[in-house]
Amino acid sequence: MQPALRVVVADDQDLVRTGLRMILDAHDGIEVVGEAVDGRDAVEMARRLRPDVCLFDIRMPRLDGIEATRLISGPDVAEPIPVVVITTFDLDEYVHGALRAGARGFLLKDAGPEMLVQAIRAAAAGDALIAPSITARLLEHFASATPVTSTEPRFPLTQREEEVVQRVSAGRTNAEIADDLHISLSTVKTHLASLTTKLGVRNRVEIAMWAHDTGRAKR
Incomplete structure (x- = not known):
């Protein structure tokens, strides 16, 4: 039997963290090993616990999800930890930055338990998942405001x-x-x-x- 995937969850809302933990812990093969209330705590916890995947809210105090992602999963990180970003808004202006910073997935908080678990497992396997329902709109939104490079x-x-x-x-x-x-x-x-x-x-x-x-x- 393979060991459970170890996940760190970071969100400044207690109810959201509790909900995410309940969803993930209810699935065989996934274990929430830590919860953080802001970006700085999330980075410190991720570096200390070395989870298989981090689940980060995009908007957090002290350090937002983009910078937290860059610090543990960015291009300059020698041993990156996979990050899945979650947010309330599918056209949140910070999402593009999070993906550029190295996030391996992007989900809405109402994506549902199945999609959340899929994203965690995909990230752990070296894959990435963006909620299919918003992929095209997300990319189009930022392409309209970002020069093609x-x-x-x-x-x-x-x-x-x-x-x-x-x-x-x-x-x-x-x-x-x-x-x-x-x-x-x-x-x-x-x-x-x-x-x-x-x-x-x-x-x-x-x-x-x-x-x-x-x-x-x-x-």
Whole structure:
């Protein structure tokens, strides 16, 4: 039997933290090992406990979720800890920054227990999940306010990689991509690994953002 995934939850609202703990602890294979009430406590706790995944609110006192994410999961962190960001607003101006800071997922607080658990497990497995219902709107919102800085990849993408990029940008999971394209799950993972190398990105979240910046996002 595999050990339970260890999770640190950070939110300044007691009721929210209690609710998240109850949802996660109710699932086999997941254990909440710590709760933090602000960003500074969250970073300190994450560094001390080294959980498998951190679940951070985007708006917290002392240190917001973006900076907390950057400090434990950013590009300059030698041993990053996966972070899933949660927020009340699907067009929160801070979400884009959190994803750029290294977050492996983005969920609304009303996403539901199943989606929350999926996001935790995906992050722990090195994957990333953005609530499919808001992925396109989120990226479009920030693209309209942010200059395009992405460039074409150093090496051209294959037709299959282009198809994978489009589906990632639409918030599809690996299993859904495999089903759409009639390929195996391992083949999807191979394409994603190739894309991260070609695009110079770290995860599927950044693949989705690149797709939107370059006009490849699936409509």
